[in-house]
Each structure stands twice: as C-alpha cells, then as structure tokens.
Amino acid sequence: xxxxxxxxxxxxxxxxxxxxxxxxxxxxxxxxxxxxxxxxxxxxxxxxxxxxxxxxxxxxxxxxxxxxxxxxxxxxxxxxxxxxxxxxxxxxxxxxxxxxxxxxxxxxxxxxxxxxxxxxxxxxxxxxx
Numbered sequence: 863x864x865x866x867x868x869x870x871x872x873x874x875x876x877x878x879x880x881x882x883x884x885x886x887x888x889x890x891x892x893x894x895x896x897x898x899x900x901x902x903x904x905x906x907x908x909x910x911x912x913x914x915x916x917x918x919x920x921x922x923x924x925x926x927x928x929x930x931x932x933x934x935x936x937x938x939x940x941x942x943x944x945x946x947x948x949x950x951x952x953x954x955x956x957x958x959x960x961x962x963x964x965x966x967x968x969x970x971x972x973x974x975x976x977x978x979x980x981x982x983x984x985x986x987x988x989x990x991x
Contacts (some may be wrong), residue, residue: 883937885909885939886937887939888939888940888948889944889945890948891947894951894955897938898968899971900936901968901969901970902970902971904936905936905967905968905991906936906937906938906967907935907966908968909922909937909939909963910940910952910964911940911942911962911963912942912962913943914943915962917979921979921982925965925983925984928983928985930984931987931991935987935991942962956972956973958976961976961978961979963978963979964976964977964978965977965978965982965987967987967991
C-alpha cells in the first residue's frame with residue numbers, strides 16, 4: 863500500500879460503518895402513516911441526513927456516539943437526497959421547517975421536538991421522552 867493510500871485510504875476500499883443504533887430505513891411515504899400510528903405506543907425518532915453534506919455527516923456521527931436509548935425509541939433514518947419526497951412530506955405532515963441534518967421526535971402522531979445542525983443532541987432527545 864502506498865503512503866498516499868495509507869494516509870487517505872484507497873477509493874476502491876469500502877468503508878464499513880457500524881452504529882449502535884438499529885436504524886430503520888425510511889424510504890417511502892406509507893411509512894409515515896406507520897410512524898404516526900406507532901408513535902402512540904412508543905416515541906419515534908427520525909434523523910434526516912444529507913449524504914452530500916459534511917455537516918450532516920458530522921452531526922450523524924456525533925448523535926450516534928452519544929445515543930443511549932436502545933429500546934426506548936424506534937429510530938428511523940432518512941437519506942433525504944434519495945427520498946426527497948419523503949423529506950418534504952415530513953415537513954408538511956409534522957409542520958416543521960425542512961432542515962438538513964434534522965432530528966425529530968414523534969409522540970402521539972406529532973412532532974414534539976426537532977433540532978438541526980449542531981443543535982442535534984442525543985441528551986436533549988432523552989429529556990423529551
């Protein structure tokens with residue numbers, strides 16, 4: 863392996879990322895109806911992530927490092943570049959201004975908390991449960 867590859871990585875190598883969060887991929891509009899229904903039984907977190915944004919990537923990693931909610935919340939992950947229609951419907955349905963990155967907490971069918979950028983904090987999420 864060359865010095866360049868050892869410093870910056872090989873573009874052919876696939877990075878394996880692991881998370882202690884059991885993310886549920888949010889990929890279609892029908893899931894929003896499920897989220898509303900499920901949120902009457904258990905809080906739902908939605909993390910809206912832009913795969914093109916370094917700030918979003920940093921916020922996601924920071925959130926994953928701080929997260930300690932295991933069974934208290936079901937966590938959904940939205941790639942808002944790939945599923946922009948779902949992101950737009952989240953803003954409309956839960957009456958929040960679209961941000962990226964953004965974290966929402968859904969309880970009883972409503973957004974009771976949302977944060978974006980550097981305000982995303984797993985500790986704040988715990989306080990709102």
